[in-house]
Amino acid sequence: MALLRFETNQREPYAGGRTFGATGAYEQVDGIAHFAVDPAHAVNQGIVDLALAPPNAEGLVEFEADLSIVMPVDGSKGNGRAIVELPNRGRRRAVAMLNRAPANAPVARHSHPGDGFLFERGFTVASIGWQWDVNRSDALMGLSAPRAMLDGLAVRGQTMVEIRPGERVSTWLLADRTHRPMPAAAGEQPEAVLYVREFEDGEDTVVARNRWRFARCNDVGVLESSAEHVHLEGGFDPGRIYQIVYETDYAPVAGLGLLALRDVAPFLRNAGSDNPTAGEFSALIAWGVSQTGRMLRDFMHFGLNLCEDGTMAYEGIAPHVAGARRGSFNHRFAQPSNQTTPLWGHAFPYADVLTTDPLSAQSAGLLDRLAAPGVIPKIISTNSAAEYWRGDATLAHVDTSGERDLAEHQCARSYLFASAQHVPGYIGQSRINAAVHTTMRYPLNVLDYRPLLRAALINLDLWISEGVEPPPSRHPRIADGTAVLRDEILRYYATIPEFESLTASRLPFVRTVDMGNQESIGVGHFPAREGAFYPALVSAIDADGNELAGIRLPDVVVPVGSHAGWNPRDPSIGSSDQIVPMSGLTLFFAADEQERECRSDPRPSIAQRYASPADYEAQVRAVAQQLASERYLLEQDIDVVVAAALERYTAAAAGESA
Numbered sequence: 001m002a003l004l005r006f007e008t009n010q011r012e013p014y015a016g017g018r019t020f021g022a023t024g025a026y027e028q029v030d031g032i033a034h035f036a037v038d039p040a041h042a043v044n045q046g047i048v049d050l051a052l053a054p055p056n057a058e059g060l061v062e063f064e065a066d067l068s069i070v071m072p073v074d075g076s077k078g079n080g081r082a083i084v085e086l087p088n089r090g091r092r093r094a095v096a097m098l099n100r101a102p103a104n105a106p107v108a109r110h111s112h113p114g115d116g117f118l119f120e121r122g123f124t125v126a127s128i129g130w131q132w133d134v135n136r137s138d139a140l141m142g143l144s145a146p147r148a149m150l151d152g153l154a155v156r157g158q159t160m161v162e163i164r165p166g167e168r169v170s171t172w173l174l175a176d177r178t179h180r181p182m183p184a185a186a187g188e189q190p191e192a193v194l195y196v197r198e199f200e201d202g203e204d205t206v207v208a209r210n211r212w213r214f215a216r217c218n219d220v221g222v223l224e225s226s227a228e229h230v231h232l233e234g235g236f237d238p239g240r241i242y243q244i245v246y247e248t249d250y251a252p253v254a255g256l257g258l259l260a261l262r263d264v265a266p267f268l269r270n271a272g273s274d275n276p277t278a279g280e281f282s283a284l285i286a287w288g289v290s291q292t293g294r295m296l297r298d299f300m301h302f303g304l305n306l307c308e309d310g311t312m313a314y315e316g317i318a319p320h321v322a323g324a325r326r327g328s329f330n331h332r333f334a335q336p337s338n339q340t341t342p343l344w345g346h347a348f349p350y351a352d353v354l355t356t357d358p359l360s361a362q363s364a365g366l367l368d369r370l371a372a373p374g375v376i377p378k379i380i381s382t383n384s385a386a387e388y389w390r391g392d393a394t395l396a397h398v399d400t401s402g403e404r405d406l407a408e409h410q411c412a413r414s415y416l417f418a419s420a421q422h423v424p425g426y427i428g429q430s431r432i433n434a435a436v437h438t439t440m441r442y443p444l445n446v447l448d449y450r451p452l453l454r455a456a457l458i459n460l461d462l463w464i465s466e467g468v469e470p471p472p473s474r475h476p477r478i479a480d481g482t483a484v485l486r487d488e489i490l491r492y493y494a495t496i497p498e499f500e501s502l503t504a505s506r507l508p509f510v511r512t513v514d515m516g517n518q519e520s521i522g523v524g525h526f527p528a529r530e531g532a533f534y535p536a537l538v539s540a541i542d543a544d545g546n547e548l549a550g551i552r553l554p555d556v557v558v559p560v561g562s563h564a565g566w567n568p569r570d571p572s573i574g575s576s577d578q579i580v581p582m583s584g585l586t587l588f589f590a591a592d593e594q595e596r597e598c599r600s601d602p603r604p605s606i607a608q609r610y611a612s613p614a615d616y617e618a619q620v621r622a623v624a625q626q627l628a629s630e631r632y633l634l635e636q637d638i639d640v641v642v643a644a645a646l647e648r649y650t651a652a653a654a655g656e657s658a
Contacts, residue, residue, distance in 0.1 A: 002035050002036060002037045002038075002259065002262075002263035002266075002307075002308055003033050003034070003035050003263045003264055003266070003267040004034050004035065004036050005033075005034040005274055006031055006032070006033050006034070006067060006267070006274040006275065006276070007031045007032045007033075007034065008029055008030075008031040008276065009030050009031045009032065010028075010029070010030045010031070011027065011028070011029045011030075011276070012027065012028060013025065013026075013027055013028075013073075014026040014027050014028040014070050014110065014113070015110070015113040018113060018116075020113075020116045020119035020120045021116070021119075021120035022077065022120075022122075023072050023077045023078065023079075023119055023120060023121075023122045024072060024073060024074055024077055025072070025073045025074075026070055026071060026072055026073060026119055027070075027071060027072075027073050028068065028069070028070045028110065029068070029069045029071070029276040030066075030067070030068045030069075030109065031066075031067055031068075032064050032065070032066060032067065033064060033065050033066075033067040033128070033260070033264060033267070034062070034064050035062065035063050035064065035065065035256075035259065035260060035263055036056065036058075036060040036061065036062045037050070037060060037061050037063075037256075037259050037263070037308070038059070038060055038061075038308065039051045039053065039055065039059075039060075039061055040059070041308050043303070043304070043306050043307070043308055044259065044308070046255075046302040046303065046304070046330070046369075047253065047255035047256065047258065047259065047302075047330060048253070048254075048255050048330050048331050048332055048334075048521070048522030048523075049148040049155070049251060049253050049255075049332055049522070050253055050255065050256070052148035052149055052150055052155060052251075052253075053146040053147070053148060053149070053253045054146055054149060061146060061253070061256075062146070063143065063144060063145050063146060063253075063256050063260075064143070064144050065128055065129040065130060065141075065142070065143040065144070065257075065260045065264075066127075066128075066129035066136060066141035066142060066143070067126065067127070067128055067129070067264065068092070068109070068126065068127045068141065069124065069125070069126045069127075069268075069276060069277060070095065070111070070119075070124065070125045070126075071124040071125075071276070071277050072119075072122065072124070075277060075278035076278075077122065078122045078123070078124055078278075079121060079122030079123060080122075080280070080281055080282040080283070081122075081123055081124070081281060081282060081283045081284070081285065081461060081464075081465065082123065082124040082125070082126055082268055082277075082281050082283075082284050082285070083118070083123055083124070083125050083126070083284075083285050083287050083457075084126045084127075084128060084261070084264060084265065084268070084284055084285070084286050084287065084314070085125065085126070085127050085128075085286075085287045085288065085292070086127075086128065086130055086261060086286070086287075086288040086292035086295055086296070087127050087128075087129065087130075087131075087134075087140075087141045087292070088288070088289050088290055088291050088292050089131070089134065089140075089177075089179070089291060089337055090129070090131060090134035090135075090136070090137075090139075090140030090141050090142055091107045091139070091140065091141075092107075092111045092127045092141070093289050093292075094111075094118075094125055094127070094287050094289075095111035095112070095113070095114070095118060095125055096111050096112055096114065097289065097424070097450060097453065098114075098117055098118050098450070098453065098454055098457060099111075099112070099113055099114030099115055099116060099117045099118055099119075100114045100115050100117065100448075100450050100451075100640075101113070101114035102114075103424075103426050103429075107139050107140075108138075108139050109138050109139055117454060121458075124277060124281070126264065126268060127141060128141075128260055128261055128264045129141035129142045129143045129260065130142075130143050130257030130258070130260045130261055130292075130295070130336075131143060131257055131336045131337070132144070132145040132180070132252040132254055132256075132257065132336070133175065133176075133179040133180040133182075133252075133335055133336055133337055134179060134180070135178070135179065135180060143256065143257055143260055145252040145253050145254065145256045145257075146252070146253055146256075147250065147251055147252055147253070148251040148252075148253055148332065154249040154250070154251065155249065155251040155332065156185055156247060156248070156249040157247060157248070157251070157332060157333065157523065158245060158246070158247055158333075158524070158525065158526055159182055159245075159246065159247070159248045159333035159335075159526065160243055160244065160245045160246075160341065160526040160527060161174050161175065161176075161182060161230075161243070161244050161335070161338075162176070162241065162242070162243050162338065162340060162341045163230075163236060163241075163242035163243070163244065164241055164242075164340070165236040165237070165238050165239075165240070165242075165437070166238055166239075166433075166437030166438040166439070166573055167238050167437050167573065168235045168236065168237065168238055169235060169236055170217070170231055170232055170233075170234070170235040170236070171215075171216045171217060171229050171230070171231045171232075172229065172230050172232075172236060172242075173228060173229055174227075174228055174229060174230060174244070175228075175335065175337070176335055176337035176338050176339070177337060179335070179337045181228040181229075182248050182250055182333060182335055183227040183228050183248060183250050184214045184227045184228075184246050184247065184248060185227075185246075185247045185248050185249040186227075186249075189214070189246055189247055190209065191247075192209075192244065192245060192246035192247070193206060193209075193244070193245045193246075194206070194207040194209075194212050194230070194232070194242060194243075194244045194245075195207070195242065195243045195244075195245070195527060196237075196240050196241065196242050196243075197240070197241050198240060198241075198575070199241070199506045199575065199577070199578055200241065200506065200507070200508045200509070200578070201505075201506075201508075201509055201511070201530075202241075202506075204243075204527070207232070207242075211232060211233045211234070212230055212231060212232045212233065213225075213230070213231055214226060214227055214229065214230060214231075214246075215229060215230075215231040216228075216229035216231055217231070230244055237574065238573045238574040238575070239569060239573060239574030239575025239576075239578065240574070240575065243341065243526075243527050245526045245527060248333060250333075251332055251333055252334075254328075254329060254330060254331070254334035254335075254336060255302075255329065255330035255331075255334070257295070257329060257336065258295070258298065258299055258302060258304050258329065258330060259304070261286065261295075261299060261304075261313075262299070262304045262305070262307060262313045263307065263308075263313075265284050265307065265313035265314060266307050266309065266311060266313070268281060268284065269281055269284070282465065283315040283316065283461070283464045283465055284313070284314050284315060284316070285314065285315070285316035285317070285318060285457075285460060285461065285464070286299070286313075286314045286316070286317045286318070286377075287318045287320070287457075288318070288319055288320065288322070289320045289321060290320070290321045290322070290422065291327065291336070291337065291339060293319035293320045293321055293322030293381075294319070294322045294323075294325050294326050294327040294329075294345060295326075295327055295329050295336070296317055296318075296319040296322065297319055297322055297325070297326045297327075297366060298326040298327060298329045298330060298345075299317075300317065300366055300367055300370060300377075300379075301326060301349075301366050301367075301369065302330065302369060303368075303369025303370050303373070305317075305370055305375045305376070305377055306370070306373045306375045310373075312375040312377070313375075314377050315377055315378065315464045316377050316378045316379070316380075316460045316461070316463070316464045317377045317378075317379050318379075318380055318381075318382070318456070318457060318460055319379075319381050319382075320381075320382045320383075320453065321382070321383055321384055321386065321387055321422055321423075322381065322383070322387070323383060323387030323388075323390065323392045323393035323396070324350035324351070324387075324392045324393055324394070324395040324396035324510075325345050325346060325350075325392050325510075326344065326345040326347070327339070327344075327345040328341070328343050328344065328345055329345075330344070330522065331343070331344055331522035331523070331524060332522055332523045332524070333524075341528075342511065342513045342527075342528045342530055343513070343515065343524065343528060344513075344515070344519075344522075344524075346392075346510055346511075346513050347360075347513050348360045348362050348364065348400070348512075349362070349364040349365055349366050349368075350366070350392070350395035350396055350400070351365060351366060351395065351396050351397065351406050352365055352366045352367050352379070352396070352408075352409040352412050353365045353367075353406055353407055353408075353409050354368065355399060355400065355406060357400045358400065358401060359400055359512050359531070359532045359534065360512050367409060367411075376409075376411050377411065378411055378412075378460060378463045378464050379409075379411055379412040379413070380412070380413045380414075380415070380456050380457075380459065380460045380463075380470060381396070381412065381413070381414045381415070382414075382415050382417065382452070382453060382456050383414070383415070383416050383417065383475075384416070384417050384420040384421055384422050384449065384565050384584075385416070385417075385418065385419055385420055385421070385538065385539065385547060385550075385564060385565025385566070385584065386420075386421050386422040386565035386566065386581045386582055386583075386584060387422070387565075387581070388416070388476070388537070388538040388539065388565065389486065389507070389508075389538055389564075389565050389566040389579065389581045390508045390581035391507065391508045391509045391510045391534070391536040392510045392534075392536075393416075394475075394476060394483060394535070394536070394537040394538070395510065395534060395535075396414060397414060397473075397475055397477075398476075398477075398478060398483060398535070398537060400534055400535070401535070402478075402534075402535025402537060403478065404478055404479075405477050405478050405479050405483075408473060412473075413459075413470045413471075413472075413473045414473045414474075414475050415452070415456060415473060415474050415475065415550065415551055415632075416474060416475040416476065416539065416547070416549055416550030416551065417447075417449040417452050417453075417550060417551055417553070418539060418546070418547040418548070418549060418550035418551060418552045418553070418556050419445075419447060419539075419546045419547040419552075419553075419556050419563035419564060419565065419584075420445065420447045420449045420553075420563070420565060420584065421444065421445035421447070421564075421565050421566075421567075421582070421583060421584025421585075422565070422581065422582040422583070422584070423582070424447075424448045424449055424450050425444060425445040425446040425447050425448055425584065425586070426446060426448060427446055427647060427648065427651050427656075427658065429443075429444040429446070429658075430444075431443065431444060431570070433580070433582070433583055437573075438569060438573065438580055438583075439569070439570040439572060439573050440567040440568070440569070440570060440580060440583050440585070441500075441567065441568045441569065441570045441571070441576060442498075442499075442567055442568070442585040442586075442587060443585060443586055443587070443657050443658035444567065444583055444584060444585065444586065444658065445563055445564065445565070445567075445583075445584030445585055445586050445658075446555075446561075446563070446586045446648055446658045447553060447555055447556070447563055447584075447586070448644050449553065451633055451634065451637035451640050451641050452551050452553070452632060452633065454634060454637065455631065455632055455633050455634050455637070456470075458634060459471065459631060470631070471630055471631045471632055474549065474550050474551050474632075475539075475549055475550055476537060476538065476539045476540070476549040476550070477549065478537075481540065482539055482540045482548050482549035483537040483538070483539070483540070483549070484537060484538065484539070484540045485504075485536070485537065485538075486504055486507055486536060486537075486538050487504045488540070488541075489538060489540075489541055489545075489564075490502055490504055492541060492545055493545060493562070493564070495602055496545075496562070496587060496601065496602070496603070497599055497600050497601060498587065498599070499587070500568075500576075502568060502577055502579065503577050506577050506578060507536065507579060508536075508579070508581060509533050509534065509536050510533075510534045510536070511530040511531055511532060511533050511534065512530065512531035512532050512534075513528045513529075513530060513531075514528060514529040514530075514531065515528045515529075544559050544562055544589075544603060545562030545563075545564070545587075545603075546559055546562060546563055547563075551627070551632045552623075553623075553627075553641060553645075554619075554620040554621075554623040554624050554627075554641055554642070554645045555620075555644075555645050555648060557623045558616065558619045558620050558623055558645070559589075560588060560589060560606055560616075560645075560648055560649050560651075560652035560653070561586050561587055561588035561589055561648075561652055561658065562586070562587045562589075562603070563584065563585070563586050564584050564585050564586075565581065565584045566579040566580070566581050566583075566584060566585070567579060567580055567583040567584055567585040568580070585658075586658035587658070588651070588652040588656070588657070588658055589601070589603050589604065589605055589606050589609070589652060590603075590605040590606070590655075591605060591606050591607065591652065591653050591654065591655045592605050592606070592607040593605055593607060593608065595655065596608075606649070606652055606653045607653075610649075613646070613649065613650075613653075616645075616646070616649050617642065617645075617646055620641075620642050620645045620646070621638070621642050624638045624641050624642055625638060
């Protein structure tokens with residue numbers, strides 16, 4: 001077993017000893033998982049540079065990862081299933097999202113228990129660190145990976161960092177956001193290049209080499225050399241997209257994060273002196289959101305649901321808001337937090353099933369490497385409108401010519417949460433995305449899709465444990481006309497007076513990607529050469545601007561506003577014709593006819609639509625009950641979604657902004 005030893009650092013009551021229904025109290029165990037994998041084993045051959053990692057005396061490659069387990073104090077009261085989550089950029093998210101924790105719950109070692117949903121149902125939740133570039137701390141989980149070496153020397157080569165400033169700054173860490181940097185190798189590197197473009201698919205311009213250097217300002221404002229920073233004379237312009245291509249000799253074997261996810265599974269199943277759980281789980285479900293949802297797609301693409309001992313790691317896999325992309329998780333100089341740069345994460349294949357792509361001249365399916373050994377898990381993928389608007393999600397179920405729907409894999413379901421943004425919304429959100437220093441032009445999307453996410457998880461669990469088929473997939477389709485070009489939706493929104501028109505050609509697209517003649521072994525040439533455009537299709541909308549395809553919350557069927565999974569940048573921060581797909585928008589209807597006429601809003605007012613709050617509540621409840629009868633919503637969450645819809649009705653009827 002590749003997880004050799006679990007070193008417990010802390011064991012304490014979870015949530016202050018709170019009890020969760022019949023399951024009772026939970027406890028949390030935190031520690032370090034110590035791994036050793038065989039670089040020569042057939043199932044590990046897809047891990048880039050694993051053969052270049054220094055081996056131990058037995059020829060195995062050692063590494064360690066943070067591991068946290070929240071489990072019933074009395075193991076006999078659990079349900080026999082565990083959710084194994086990949087922390088998003090080091091942050092535990094599964095409990096907070098599925099238990100509907102408050103929006104202001106801090107990122108911390110102890111996840112907020114929320115309403116206790118997972119624990120009342122008896123799930124164990126394990127979180128495994130997997131990301132080398134996380135600054136590990138009490139709150140953030142990561143992994144320590146060995147570096148690739150060749151003939152006793154650190155591997156050196158070309159890498160790239162993308163820079164997307166939301167405010168004018170002169171110095172940038174050579175990393176995504178505030179993660180661990182990929183330092184520049186020694187020397188002036190006159191061949192290094194800094195590119196800049198105006199928008200996602202704009203033309204690159206080279207920034208003069210004498211305008212920038214590897215440096216930063218010290219505490220007293222004096223510029224000094226720094227291998228971890230780039231300094232640009234005059235500063236980086238907000239809204240522009242920069243890519244710096246340079247050489248580094250820091251090459252962690254990033255793909256070990258994939259093996260950490262795989263090898264924690266057999267450890268959890270087998271009771272032993274190091275396993276704090278009772279083991280003997282009947283099923284394990286791997287869960288990831290956004291970045292880590294994309295990582296789960298990579299996990300399947302590389303065939304890693306097959307353990308070294310020939311057993312299946314996970315019976316179920318649940319990628320959330322991953323779209324049809326993968327990520328920067330398994331190549332030389334990989335930076336797992338990179339999310340937008342066209343790299344291996346943008347490459348074909350996109351769909352589970354075998355498809356032929358005329359643009360890249362390839363034929364493949366995401367699950368090809370799992371089909372042969374027969375370890376394909378049950379898969380339920382969930383997405384918001386945002387993943388469609390960033391140009392990729394439709395490629396998971398429409399052929400790459402954009403002409404026909406693909407057949408669905410028998411082990412998979414896919415759901416769009418109609419009109420929702422990337423993260424759950426709520427009334428009173430700030431328009432500022434603090435993580436990327438970006439201010440949105442319009443109020444953020446208020447839809448809270450978490451009840452739909454909970455139903456998807458329970459449907460996956462029932463599919464695995466009892467063989468109960470999940471409800472049919474719901475997403476845009478060519479056949480019924482619900483998969484359309486984004487231009488059509490923008491034309492509708494242009495009729496709303498408060499909306500300013502956008503240029504469709506500046507929206508994000510996925511294109512063919514060529515990373516050079518060593519791409520197949522995980523070594524790239526940068527920047528990648530982008531070629532032909534793939535079709536970017538989204539859901540068609542109704543007369544109110546809300547999406548027709550997917551699972552439609554009561555707020556979408558019985559609306560008080562127009563909801564979308566995209567939102568442009570505010571003009572105050574530059575490049576206001578660019579959308580930020582991770583942030584959606586909500587534009588409430590006018591409260592009454594007087595306000596509607598004053599605004600010249602073509603959409604009927606709240607007062608025109610609903611006779612009273614009671615009338616609105618009755619309509620919302622009917623929609624919620626229908627969703628529950630179709631199993632897209634749990635019976636216990638009917639009141640939850642009705643209450644949420646009423647909150648938004650009250651705000652809109654009072655003339656408030658979302």
